[in-house]
Amino acid sequence: MLAERDPVEHRQRILSNAVPPVMSYFDPTKLTTSGRTFLEAQRARWGGLAGNAAVIAIVGVQVRPHDSHIWAPLRDTSAQLVYCSGQAAAERFKEWAAVERQGKRDRVLPDYFRRHFGEICQHLGL
Numbered sequence: 129m130l131a132e133r134d135p136v137e138h139r140q141r142i143l144s145n146a147v148p149p150v151m152s153y154f155d156p157t158k159l160t161t162s163g164r165t166f167l168e169a170q171r172a173r174w175g176g177l178a179g180n181a182a183v184i185a186i187v188g189v190q191v192r193p194h195d196s197h198i199w200a201p202l203r204d205t206s207a208q209l210v211y212c213s214g215q216a217a218a219e220r221f222k223e224w225a226a227v228e229r230q231g232k233r234d235r236v237l238p239d240y241f242r243r244h245f246g247e248i249c250q251h252l253g254l
Contacts, residue, residue, distance in 0.1 A: 171197045181207040185248050187241050188213050191224045203228040210251045212237040212244050 178184060178201035186202070186209060193199050202209060211221045211234065218238045225234055235251060237244040 174198075175201040178202060178205045178207065181205060183208045183210060183252055185210045185212065185252055186221075187248065190217055191220045193224060193228075199224075199228075206232075208232070208251070209234040210237065210248060211235070212239070212241055212248060214238075214240050 174197070184202065184205065184207045189198075190213065191199065209225070209229070209232070211218065211225075213221070215238050218236050222236060225232070225236075237247060241248070
């Protein structure tokens with residue numbers, strides 16, 4: 129841990145060594161005070177990758193539509209989504225997909241990763 133008392137040195141440290149706050153990945157409503165450009169670039173990259181993918185496996189992630197930096201690219205992609213996060217989460221994904229991904233060929237695996245590892249690999253062509 130480092131305590132910086134000089135405001136000039138503190139500002140210099142933030143500008144040269146800042147690590148973006150991890151919550152910015154999880155809660156886009158939080159004010160990002162450092163690494164804003166980095167986070168925006170990562171979100172744009174995610175959107176591009178999702179948009180160009182043929183298949184996307186979603187493992188262990190709850191559907192939270194307000195996390196639009198995650199779910200908007202998943203909503204908009206033409207990729208097949210393979211969802212694996214347990215039965216309760218699977219039901220929530222199905223509800224989301226029924227509204228946001230009508231007519232898509234998504235696959236829901238109703239159990240956890242350890243049970244569906246082989247299937248996930250197969251869908252991804254691994």
